[in-house]
Amino acid sequence: MKRTVLCLGYGYSAQALARRLLPQGWRVIGTTRSAEKAEALRADGVEPLLWPCDLGAALEGVSHVLSSIGPDAEGDPVLREGREALAKARLDWVGYLSTTGVYGDHDGGWVDEETETGAATERGQRRVLAEQDWLGIDGLPVHVFRLAGIYGPGRGPFAKLRRGVAQRIIKKNQVFSRIHVEDIARVLEASIARPDPGRVYNVCDDDPQPPEVVLEHAAEMLGIAPPPAVPFEEAEMSPMARSFYADSKRVRNDRIKDELGVKLAYPTHMDGLRAILKVESA
Template structure:
């Protein structure tokens, strides 16, 4: 039977997954609100689909479903327009992936969390994610897998671009720790789950090296041969409300489950190894 993945909100992480699946004979359909993205999708072997669309029609022949769409003030946008279509398709679907965030755990003052830790988000955005996760998990018979992603980076998205543009800040907040994950490791986790489905399971997706954000900026600056930006106290930093909200949570995220259950060996277990490789790839 042919494998067909419908990717709702086909963005940075989903496109990396498609790069792994398309060469293996998968059909990948990716939705976007922007027709100007069609050409790029097609160049990657992905069939573009303009959103919004009739989800019932879009799901015909689909065996696997991935949703990257974040909730808004009205809840999960996919559920809002297509819940019944998903309910009806549930018996035909082999795997469903919901991309969430480690922000659902809230603040742990730099302490460790795993998938069994209670969800206690400190932000409205995190609270919406908890509700969205539950909406997907509560559909009877739907083979949902939830992936709680740490801070995502990869080619074109990370500290190098900010440093080169002169907008990077070395923000200092006492006991602030972030976990992060490279987009290629997200993709390999998703593929491993597709190969070994376990409906209802939740997975943290992050590397082995949670660290203060200023350490990452300092290391990236060193690699570029630049002076790191001056230290700025959190209270004085020039940040958008969205960026500032990320600093309301401080925690270290465990990733044992993706290794023990899915057999994942991280390509980039530390931010230093990832940044080294990203810069080397740029220079090739």
Template sequence: MTTLLSLGHGYSARALSRRLLPQGWRIHATTRNADKARALEADGVIPHVFPGTDLSAALDEATHILISAGPDAEGDPMLRHLAGHIAARAGTLEWVGYLSTTGVYGDHAGGWVDEDTPLTPSTRRGKWRVAAEAEWQAIPGLPLHIFRLAGIYGPGRGPFAKVRNGTARRIVKPGQVFSRIHVEDIAQILAASIARPNPGAVYNLCDDDPAPPQAVIAYAAELLGLPLPPEEDFTTAEMTQMARSFYAESKRVRNDRIKKELGVRLLYPTYRDGLRALLENGGDAPI
């Protein structure tokens, strides 16, 4: 039986599990609290509250591992607890996937980056990700695949609710662009990689249409038939430090490799395709 151990079973991992479970996969998943564990069980996943429970049996059973948990200043939290066991099992695993971020590339003033672009993050979180990627790559014999994700959206993570209730903001910073990826495209790309393993591979996960953030809000308002939220200048807009940090880097991310190596055809190649589908299927309703 093919068995996935999902470490830090979050939004993207749940989308993948919805693809794998109907195919007969067995899925173990970690979460940090009991309430989420019960929700995972209702999804058909075997939950483990972690840290706090012994994952030895799940690790021994796993043929595949997906790591979604983010790093912190001390490194990768899963490797702090499980490095020895994972290293011991490296030769028997068929596939390991690590969900990273396109933030590892740093700022390119709106220019294009691909998987071979040097990693020059300017944010603290980006630097943590570079270090975490290296930690996983250092495990001998691990069939590791690194997936660098652009900004994730999908059911429950779209702009419609904020546009409707008047809290959406069109923050304008000249030259600023972001790449994005719909969660269902993340799931299909991970599934394609599982079907065609290539240990050592690195893939950018993004759509075909990097765009300014204010354009996405404007299109959501257009779809809803509502007035455009007013523009706000980035330099004077009131924002949290976290929100402001997202604007520290601007780049366009290439996705040729997922198409050429994995044969992926994006379900939502632009944010316009993705937003139209979200609205047709309930807008921002959670999965």
């Protein structure tokens, strides 16, 4: 049977994985809510699947599943409708994309996969419950990937700096871990090659940094002055953006290296920024 991955939520990370799998002969199916986007998927060699759908029928002929659909106030929407179908499916690998937000705030301290989850935000708490729901399905070969802040082409600081809308927000002891989208795909591909059902992986680079440091380096690369410093309390942000500042921690990534053999292409934010600038400049 041809290896087939069903991407429930064909977003930024799933697209990066597809770019690695399609040249290897994989069949990739991606969900979308838009007929217009479905045409774009076809143009990229991906089979579109309008969502929501009958998951039982969608899983026919599928060997691998990647879910990046986030939970809502009522839980995980995929499992609400498709738990029974997933439990019955004969799958080789399932990946669930979660977030390092499940650890909560550690005042800049280090966390690893053995650290107890302690999400303080509602969004983080929903993710903790969603992880438990996915891992609780008997016989389903689930792997949980806790992603740090995702960046990459089109999702870097350069566009905001060029438009003059970037904010250099200063909050004492604020540290974030990050991960380039192409390294997310590397980790997922490595896990597919070495399945270990029930395992949880932190997906982040080697270089946790305060957000203002990354912005300052990006401005330097563009040859422009960084925006003025703004105290966190005075910054204009959406509630979603402000909630990210509720947690400060450094995330360890030893497990993806030791168990999956992953060598990050962008181990530091400087590596990632240089690559993004090269792509965006081209």
